[in-house]
Amino acid sequence: MVRKAMFAAMAAAFLVSCTAADEQAGGDAAPPAPEPIDAVAAVTDASAAMGADGLESITLSGTAWRVRNGFMQTLNASPPWRDLANERTWDEITNYVKTIDLTQPALRATGDTFASDIFFHAPVEGTYTLNANAESGWGQQMEIWLSPWGFLSGAAANGAQAVSQMMDGNEYSVVTWASPMTSPGGPPYTLTGYINGDGLVERVQTRIQHNLAGDLLVENVYSNYQDVDGVMVPMTIEQQRAGGGLFGVDVAEATPNPENAAELVTPPPAGEGGGRGGGGGRGGAEPPEDLAEELADGVYLITQGYEALAVEFEDYVAIFEGGQSEARGQAVLDEVMRVIPDKEIRYIINSHPHSDHSSGLVPFLRAGITLLTHENNVEFLDMIFSTPRTLLGEETLSPTVEGVGDVMILGEGTPNQLELHHIPNTHSDGALVAYMPEHGILMQADFTLTTPENPFVVELAEQVAELGLEFDQYLGVHASQVPQSQADLMAAAETSAAAIAARDQ
Numbered sequence: 001m002v003r004k005a006m007f008a009a010m011a012a013a014f015l016v017s018c019t020a021a022d023e024q025a026g027g028d029a030a031p032p033a034p035e036p037i038d039a040v041a042a043v044t045d046a047s048a049a050m051g052a053d054g055l056e057s058i059t060l061s062g063t064a065w066r067v068r069n070g071f072m073q074t075l076n077a078s079p080p081w082r083d084l085a086n087e088r089t090w091d092e093i094t095n096y097v098k099t100i101d102l103t104q105p106a107l108r109a110t111g112d113t114f115a116s117d118i119f120f121h122a123p124v125e126g127t128y129t130l131n132a133n134a135e136s137g138w139g140q141q142m143e144i145w146l147s148p149w150g151f152l153s154g155a156a157a158n159g160a161q162a163v164s165q166m167m168d169g170n171e172y173s174v175v176t177w178a179s180p181m182t183s184p185g186g187p188p189y190t191l192t193g194y195i196n197g198d199g200l201v202e203r204v205q206t207r208i209q210h211n212l213a214g215d216l217l218v219e220n221v222y223s224n225y226q227d228v229d230g231v232m233v234p235m236t237i238e239q240q241r242a243g244g245g246l247f248g249v250d251v252a253e254a255t256p257n258p259e260n261a262a263e264l265v266t267p268p269p270a271g272e273g274g275g276r277g278g279g280g281g282r283g284g285a286e287p288p289e290d291l292a293e294e295l296a297d298g299v300y301l302i303t304q305g306y307e308a309l310a311v312e313f314e315d316y317v318a319i320f321e322g323g324q325s326e327a328r329g330q331a332v333l334d335e336v337m338r339v340i341p342d343k344e345i346r347y348i349i350n351s352h353p354h355s356d357h358s359s360g361l362v363p364f365l366r367a368g369i370t371l372l373t374h375e376n377n378v379e380f381l382d383m384i385f386s387t388p389r390t391l392l393g394e395e396t397l398s399p400t401v402e403g404v405g406d407v408m409i410l411g412e413g414t415p416n417q418l419e420l421h422h423i424p425n426t427h428s429d430g431a432l433v434a435y436m437p438e439h440g441i442l443m444q445a446d447f448t449l450t451t452p453e454n455p456f457v458v459e460l461a462e463q464v465a466e467l468g469l470e471f472d473q474y475l476g477v478h479a480s481q482v483p484q485s486q487a488d489l490m491a492a493a494e495t496s497a498a499a500i501a502a503r504d505q
């Protein structure tokens with residue numbers, strides 16, 4: 001009963017939040033409050049309208065796309081992330097085939113695409129694969145239930161609730177149900193579907209726990225429905241996360257109840273059909289020694305992980321970069337408090353909002369430390385860090401996020417003067433570097449001096465010259481094995497520019 005009550009409260013809160021969002025978007029007249037309706041009838045009517053009553057499985061094929069590098073690895077923090085005119089922002093997936101078997105249930109999708117990297121090296125041929133079944137984690141399993149047919153079958157089996165709601169002048173049946181699967185924080189995962197006046201499922205939403213974005217909203221949007229052998233099939237599908245489109249399908253063909261459905265959803269034996277590439281794991285950690293290396297009086301490099309720079313001023317401390325994970329962020333915070341005790345840590349500075357450079361921010365925000373980030377990132381980071389974290393079983397954060405423009409100077413006129421400079425570039429439009437003129441230090445993230453080339457290094461070198469920055473130490477959040485200097489940056493920029501010019505010929 002407790003769970004039911006909690007679920008009802010969550011669903012109600014969710015519906016209220018949707019209504020509030022609609023009001024903001026919609027303008028003058030407040031829409032009428034949602035009216036409870038008969039959920040069984042709503043689901044039964046939609047199944048009939050969708051031609052889903054006898055549907056046990058379906059195969060969709062066509063062309064898909066995905067935002068390059070994925071959620072929170074995009075050029076701009078706030079959506080839209082896919083810029084049709086900029087081919088570097090997304091990858092096409094050809095020969096895309098997805099089969100959903102509602103009887104098992106199971107889902108498998110495959111396709112051909114490119115494995116591109118963030119440095120824009122020549123893309124390498126790769127594959128796209130997604131497998132899900134009842135044993136999968138919610139991140140995979142939700143793909144079954146987010147489909148229009150999976151949503152309706154789940155609603156029929158899991159005691160749905162429903163309201164009638166006006167949105168943009170149209171009436172929708174909004175159906176919500178709780179999955180039997182519970183989150184690490186305890187509450188069940190829930191699904192909410194928006195069924196239009198024709199009985200078609202236009203949108204299905206769920207939430208999944210995310211270490212940065214809390215109860216991350218995932219929604220599939222369905223449009224351009226066509227009748228295929230009596231089954232209504234959306235020919236255009238888009239998946240959005242935190243409000244931005246990340247993945248889409250242009251369906252060319254659909255086959256309801258394919259004869260070989262069970263075969264189509266069965267992954268090949270291990271060793272065939274590779275999965276998606278993940279980030280490189282770090283080797284076994286050595287027993288920790290002191291993380292802090294003193295670079296100057298009150299200036300510490302925090303080593304052994306994504307590196308951070310802690311700078312002491314008269315009244316407070318600022319830290320550039322929070323690290324790649326919550327554990328790393330906590331380790332950085334603990335180490336700074338050890339080497340600079342009894343002083344307020346006022347600012348944690350975000351090099352750029354990519355997830356591997358933002359995951360470590362959480363412990364700082366939990367400690368009430370103000371986040372400084374480039375102004376382009378403020379709206380998005382404030383939104384995701386303010387999102388409830390019930391699925392993680394955590395308290396909602398109350399972040400203070402302040403924007404930095406082209407430049408911000410901390411401790412001006414003191415030996416530890418710290419300048420934060422915005423560096424416009426094609427990796428992130430919200431990137432800051434840390435520059436300490438008195439100590440001759442420049443610290444950056446992802447302007448790594450790589451071979452054969454890193455276009456962002458070219459962009460940084462140009463702006464370093466333009467701003468007249470001078471330094472002996474070129475420090476990286478991704479630490480170099482050997483000391484690097486301004487001369488190394490300039491040399492790498494020249495080599496990279498030449499390699500790019502040669503490749504583009």
Ligand SMILES: [Zn+2]
Pocket residue numbers: 352354357427428446
């Ligand atoms: Zn990055």
